[in-house]
Amino acid sequence: MKRLKMLILNCICLSMFLCNPAYANNIVLPSPDWGPAVEIGLERVLRAPNGLLYTRNDKKTFLSETHSLEMELAALRGDLKRFKTQVSLMQKYFVSPSGLLAWELSSTGKKATSNASIDDLRTCYALLLADELWPKENFKKPLITLAEKIRIYNTENDTLLDGASWKQSWFKPLAITKNTSELTLSYADLRAMKMLAKRDENWLPILVKTSGFVITGLFLEEKNAWGYSFEKKEFTYNEENLINTMLHLHFLSSIGIIPTSYGRKYAIELLSTGKITDKSGxxxxxxxxxxxxxxxxxxxDEAAEKAYSKLSDFIIDEGKYKGLLGYEQEDKTQTVWAFDNLIALIARELLYKVKISM
Structure with missing residues (x-):
């Protein structure tokens, strides 16, 4: 009974912020010009011989984060051939003995012994989209396996946690150790969790309870919430990491939970100053x-168009990384992240080409 009351209260809290996503507006912005160059650049300078994308131009490691974004992009585009390739690479390189995805591979392909729940959930999201697009393909098997491992190893008391670690040797069985008592709010990919809850009733209480923390962390204070510590029973804050904040806001708004006050706050900042910056500028x-x-x-919509147009400021105009989105330092050193470029391509896809039905 106590658990039922908690679920009901969380549902009420969740419903207070529900509305229809603005994708229903069907606003089509002018086609960007940097997309093709970015894709060519990724293949030219960041694609490794093993088929994966390097983390960045000066870091020859591989991240499940990057790979999950590639899977999402292929699914959004309806590119079955590309998606099959990405699934094969995921199974070959990232699936660990735990069944979770190793969050990082070394340059030699050695797997990390921990995962990040956000990357595993994003991979589930891509598999869910693919299963709806191509139901005759066998994407249910890896989806069900990964979702079950996340539920077993990356949740506690029906709440998502940041990840897990594991140990295994040739003479000892696999040992899973939950290495965190925290939920980073941006790790809760509510798109994936919502779709999983429609298929598996075991995910419903996880969605409801985790959503409660994600929403409460956003509206409790004016500061940008980073996460929740279950050990200390308190929210933590970080004013510097705007990527975390925007991921948090994006996952909420993508399923119709619209924190209008934050939208207005950042829209005003962008339209009045021409920028969105962290505390360090x-x-x-x-x-x-x-x-x-x-x-x-x-x-x-005006702020959406302006934010998207700001991506052009990051186009590298010359040198080895010409055409990619990156950062140039005063000493002319250039840094290019696969993550940045893939997120930008996904934004391009969602804003200009597809309408997502959740």
């Missing part, structure tokens, strides 16, 4: 890409 590619999607969900 830094701008970021991923922040603008996610902000464009968040603003569109909120119905702030």
């Amino acid at each position: 830094n701008e970021n590619i991923t922040v603008y890409a996610l902000a464009s999607l968040f603003f569109k969900d909120c119905g702030f």
Whole structure:
């Protein structure tokens, strides 16, 4: 009975912020010009011989984060051939003995012994989209396996946690150790969790309870919530990491939970100053890409267009990384992240080409 009351209260809290996503507006912005160049650049300078994308131009590691974004992009485009390739690479390189995805591979392909629940959930989201697009393909098997491992190892008391770690040797069985008592709010990919809850009733209480923390963290204070510590029973805050904040806002708005006050706050900042910056005055590619999607969900179409147009400021005009989105330092050093470029391509896809039905 106590658990039922908690679920009901969380549902009421969740419903207070529900509305239809602004994708229903069907606003079509002018086609961007950097998309093809970014895709060519990724293949030219960041695609490794094993088929994966390097983390960045000066870091020859591989991230499940990057790979999950590639899977999402292929699913959004309806590119079955590309998606099958990405699934094969996921199974070959990232699936660990735990069944979770190793969050990082070394340059030699050695797997990390921990995962990040956000990356595993994003992979589930891509598999869910693919299963709806191509029901005759066998995407249910990896989806069900990964979703079950997340539920077993990355949740506690029906709440998502950041991840798990594991140990295994040739003479000992696999040992799983939950290495965190925290939920980073942006790790809760509510798109994936909502779709999983429609298929598996075991995910419903996880969606409801986790959503309660994600929503409460946003509206409790004016500061940007980072996460919740279950050990300390308190929210933590970080004013510097706007990527975390925009991911948090994006996952909420993408399923129709529209924090209008935050949309207005960042829209005013962008339209009045021409920028969205952290406390140190830094701008970021991923922040603008996610902000464009968040603003569109909120119905702030002018701000959505402006945020998207800001991505052009990051185009590298010359040198080895010409055409990619990146950062150039005063000493002319250039840094290009696969993550930034893939998030920007996903924003391009969602704003210009597809309408997502959740």
